[in-house]
Amino acid sequence: MRHISGGCNMVVTRFAPSPTGYLHIGGARTALFSWLLAKQQKGRFILRIEDTDQARSTEESTQKILQDMKWLGLDWQEGPEVGGPNGPYFQSQRLEIYRQWAQKLMAMGRAYKCFATPEEMAAERAKDKGFKYDRRGLKLTPEQIAAYEAEGRPCVIRFKMPDKDITVHDMILGDVTLKTSELEDFVILKSDGFPTYHFAVVLDDYYMQVTHVLRGQEHLMNTPKHIALQEAMGVPHPAYAHLPVIFNMEGGKMSKRDKEKAIKAGKTPPEIDVFDFRIGGYMPEAILNFIALLGWSPGNDLELMPISQMIEMFSVERIGKTNARFDREKLRSFNMQYIKNAPRDRLREVVKQFPEVTDYPMKNADNAMLEKMLDLYQPRSRTLVEMAENSRFFFTDEIHYDTKAVEKFLKKEPGEQVLTDLKDRLAALPEWQPHAIEKTIEDYCTEKQLGMGKVAQPIRVAVTGSSVSPSVHETLEVLGRKKTLSRLDNAISLIRQN
């Protein structure tokens, strides 16, 4: 009898990505829900790498996925890097288990060899759209099999589906019954000796003592196969929960292809993978909060909540059945609020890590400058990209002058006059303090009978290149007197150029 580590009733969930690219946002939600369930139930969360597709799996992808999981803060109690009692956690390292069970099932008469090549099967399917595997392997005589093997012909092992209906008791969808006639004898062991997904998940979930399987709804039709397999092997069924699909705004499944489509159409590609959102300047906590609400709701009007509260309030019963569109506008709003409400320590950490994956002048910031920038931009940035771009004039002297702004505020009256006058007055200030700067500007306005807008905008454009920035006196203060004056000079000569 196997000992179940940590107690018999312990909830064990897992996330089992295949390493064929970055972590998809939908995968991240599956991982999050599984993680939340384990945390809430004081159980264990396992990360397992399903690298049974030799053609597509890469070590690089594995690393990317681990990195994205860590960045999101979804830690695992068992899996790559941390190990665990039920390892290894890479399916490619568990081949012996699958082979032995395949043999066992064959000995039991529940599985059999088939020598048909992938090409043959594809040809059958091309001929008949509704083609279902015809059990041709089962019709082979022992002599034929021996002869094929003597020739060294490759074969697969197929599972013999039982002749009965199978009901999935889904925690979200309820009971879903599938007629056995809908299912064919599927391959469990490929000709390269690797298991198929169906075989590997069932065995691994069993050996890793997984109690709850949360996965996308696209797996619903696979589940009867897994249940049949579990029955044949005499192992328990984990509880299943099939999550609604995440749609793009067009109403189709949100997929990596959306990126290629956008590029072809000459548009900027949408964020699809977790890493895209990371580069896009989103905070992991905002992403987690947002995707948690794609299908799940705590039941009251609560939306923004810390992860600790999500853990507390999470329940599979409150996951809905309807597919959800991924509304980036709402994510942006969430992200803005997370940036605005973040403790300074946390925001500083996030902002300092950001240049690791991007390249903005912000990366050259010293701590004092960064802190001042944060004072101004924490309340007014929806993403770190906005923050980095809008504040770039602090960190580089390569100012890009917005043409419209230059025309409107510098080249028109009283632009030049304002700059030359204020340059002298600011240069003469005894102390470079925000209040002193503000007063200088205000006094100037009063004296010249000019509205604040007439004065502030030319300065703003001169110093930042843009007509948009935090309040002028704070901006100047942070920039420093030296840079302020030299940029005023530059702007003045720009005006005089023509």
Add this chain to the structure above:
RNA sequence: GACCCCGUCGUCUAGCCAGGUCUAGGACACAGGGUUUUCAUCCCUGCAACACGGGUUCAAAUCCCGUCGGGGUCACCA
């Protein structure tokens, strides 16, 4: 095409399981107003949904059936 799942504001959703308290609540977006030196924030107001058709019932967003619509799956991919 076959099988399966789903269907409340433009979007995410609460309400549905245990019908009445729903002239359907919240959030994002949008529109208008206020604050303001620009932008953003912030505050106020507004717009806006039970897919459709039948039942059951004194009463249906809530239960049943059908239609339509959307989606998923049909691999030696996961």
